[in-house]
Amino acid sequence: MAKTYSNKINKIRSFALALIFVGFIIMYGGIFFKESPIVMLIFISLGMLALMFSMVVYFLIGMLSTKAVVVNCPNCEKPTKILGRVDMCMYCREPLTLDPNLEGKEFDENYNKKSSTTQNKA
Known part of the structure; x- marks a missing residue:
C-alpha cells in the first residue's frame, strides 16, 4: 500500500x-x-x-x-505554504521543494531531516 x-x-x-x-x-x-x-x-x-x-x-x-514560505503551486496555480525543504501543495498534493538539488527527484519526507543518511541520498 x-x-x-x-x-x-x-x-x-x-x-x-x-x-x-x-x-x-x-x-x-x-x-x-x-x-x-x-x-x-x-x-x-x-x-x-x-x-x-x-x-x-x-x-x-x-x-x-x-513564517512559512508562500509559493504558487505549478500544478494548480494556488498559493500554498511550504515548511522545510520538501512539502506538498495544500490543495492538489503536488510535491514541492525550494531546494534546487531536489528538483526532479522522487518525493521523500526524509529530506527534511538533518541526518547523514538523507544527505547521502541527495
Missing part, C-alpha cells in the same frame, strides 16, 4: 482538531461516573487539558504558519 503524504501544516491542524474531539469524549466519559464526583472531576479535568493542549497546538501552528 502506498504511503499517502499531505501538507505539514494541515497534518498539525488535523492533530489539533482530533485533540478537541478526544477532549470532549473524555469529558463526556465522566458522565458515567456521576456517583463518584472525584472520578468525574478527573475525567473532566483530563478533557479540559486535552482542549487546552489543542489550543496551544493551534497557536503554535499559527505562529509557524506566519
Whole structure:
C-alpha cells in the first residue's frame, strides 16, 4: 500500500482538531461516573487539558504558519505554504521543494531531516 503524504501544516491542524474531539469524549466519559464526583472531576479535568493542549497546538501552528514560505503551486496555480525543504501543495498534493538539488527527484519526507543518511541520498 502506498504511503499517502499531505501538507505539514494541515497534518498539525488535523492533530489539533482530533485533540478537541478526544477532549470532549473524555469529558463526556465522566458522565458515567456521576456517583463518584472525584472520578468525574478527573475525567473532566483530563478533557479540559486535552482542549487546552489543542489550543496551544493551534497557536503554535499559527505562529509557524506566519513564517512559512508562500509559493504558487505549478500544478494548480494556488498559493500554498511550504515548511522545510520538501512539502506538498495544500490543495492538489503536488510535491514541492525550494531546494534546487531536489528538483526532479522522487518525493521523500526524509529530506527534511538533518541526518547523514538523507544527505547521502541527495
